[in-house]
Amino acid sequence: MRDLQDSRKEIDIIDEQIIRLFEKRMDICKDVAAYKLHTGKPVLDRKRELDKLKTLKAQASNKFYGHGVEELFEQIMSMSRKMQYKLLTEEGVNSDIGFDIVDDLPKEDVTVAYQGIPGAYSQQAATEYFGDKSSYVNVSTFREAMKYVRDGKADYAVLPFENSSAGIVTDVYDLLVEFHNYIVDTFDVKIEHCLCGIKGSKIEDIKDVYSHPQAFMQSNAFIEEHGWGKVNLANTAISARYISEQSDKSRGCIASANAAKIYGLDILHKGINFNATNTTKFIIISRNKIARRNADLICISFEMPHESGTLYQMLSHIIYNDLNMTRIESRPVPEKKWEYRFYVEFEGKSTQAGAINALSGINAESINMRILGNY
Template sequence: MKDLIKIREEIDDIDSQIIELYEKRMGLTTEVAEYKISTGKQVLDKQREKEKLDKAEAQVKDEKNRYGVRELFEQIMSMSRKRQYQLLVSQGLGEKIEFELVDKLPFENAKIVYQGVEGAYSQLAMQAYFGKNADNFHVDTWRDAMEAIKNGQADYAVLPIENSSAGIVSENYDLLVEYDNYIVAEQTIKIEHALLGVPGAEISDITCVYSHPQSFLQSVDFLNEHRDWEQIRLANNAVSAKKVSMEGKKNQAAIASSINAELYGLKILKEHINYSADNSTRFIIVTAKKVYTKEAKKISICFEIPHESGSLYRMLSHFIFNNINMVKIESRPIKDKSFEYRFFVEFEGKLTDGAVQNALKGLSEEASAVKILGNY
């Protein structure tokens, strides 16, 4: 049996040869890219790659190494493509990014729309970002808010996108794909739920509670102490508070922010009923214009990929290769495509960054579809 030190020395020698050959191969990648630039040929040639992988696999003598060699060459060719994308971008042949860099967002005389009624957390987020004196109005649904921007009734909309306890607001992810509205900013609001009832009511009187579905989830520990209460879902917490106020029944309560007690003449039966003291909701500010500011530091995109093994890994590798920090990834089913998904990714950077442009070039070439949702 060989000494371990001797074995490691042989491995080191082989690794040095691999590095030398890798650098030589990547050098040839430059020549390939120059040829493709001059001829307009696509970087990704799926048929050529398949033939190459099949040939490499067939050359393997030890059956145990067959899949490993195929994976090795998949990675080598993937890195070769990424280097070619970098060269294309450096020659001004990257993806055309139709977003305008502006000094600041145009808020003067802007009209803001949010979903819900007075007292909704969306209103609080709107006030936190635009100020309490902003010209604003509210609508019934998130779709209505997107329509208001599309139809020119509003300049900006405030939409919840994620709660730290209950997760993403999936409908708003889907609306970002459906509408040509784009994220220009975000605002995080701390969520503090209270149980509200009519004047004179006590917790012992309650048999029915109204709220948004996510607020039920965020208050699950408290509600587990009152399993006999009927839980009725409504579109918005403030709507729930308004309903309790209007109907005036002592057995009804609403889960909402405490500000609604003052707005709708209700009594706070119990404060801080959400189970997480750090519960917060992130809201996005969207508009119809493709703009971003020099302070922008985060990009949101979505993409669709072929329904085949390794597709997602290949897409995410563009971020790794270009040293881009990915902040978040979510998936949503694609309508009318059974068990196929659209992926939403947030990552650090600005659209003018070379690394970002390289990654976007690679994604646009290899994904089925890509949409930039905003730089903010």
């Protein structure tokens, strides 16, 4: 049996040789990038890569080594592409992703759409963000809010994006792809759900509770403890208005203290959501492709070939450019069975070279990539 230290010394020598050969290969790839820059040829040539991998794999002495060779050279080719994207960006190719940089969003004399009616948390988010010198229009659905922005009926829309207890608002994610509007900022609202009833009612009177499904999820423990029936309505404030119109002590709702005040309800119990730090993140939507100067998050969506390892390949563009991914979500692609659209958020600016490199790579190697906002 060979001495362990002798084996390790030999491995060290081989590793040094691999490094030198790797660097030599990457240097030659710079010439490839120069050629592609001159001719306009795309960085990714998937057929060439697959043919090359097949040839290299066949040169291995056994099946196990063949799999290793294939994986090794897939990574080498991936790193080569990333370097080529970087070089092309440095030469001014794909260096502008089209965002106009602004110091801040105007918060006077603008029209803001939100889903729901007065008393909704969306209204609270909109008025707290834009203040009292803007105009507000309430609409029935998230889709309608998106249409108002797209069609110029509103300058901005304020939509719920994620709740710290109940997770993402899936409908909004889907609409971000359907409508070519952009996320331009986010705003957090602390959520405190209240059990509300008509004047003079008590908790003991309640048999059924009305609210939005998200509010039910966030207050589920409290509701189950009392064994009440649940009735879904489109909005917590709509629930408050409905209860105020019924004059029925057996019907309660989950809504905000502000909604209770607006619709003349008694608050029977405050803070029924199980998480005291319950917060909803709202997104500010614009039809204009703008980014605030201090924006530091980028959100994209994309689909991928239905092949092993493709998600890692997409995310590796973020990793390789020293960017920090802060969110990843997936949603089914309606027209493609068992295929998914991914939503990825990472730290970066639309003017940052590393972010542009990552976006260039993902755009070239994914399907239907869209930049949803820099905020």
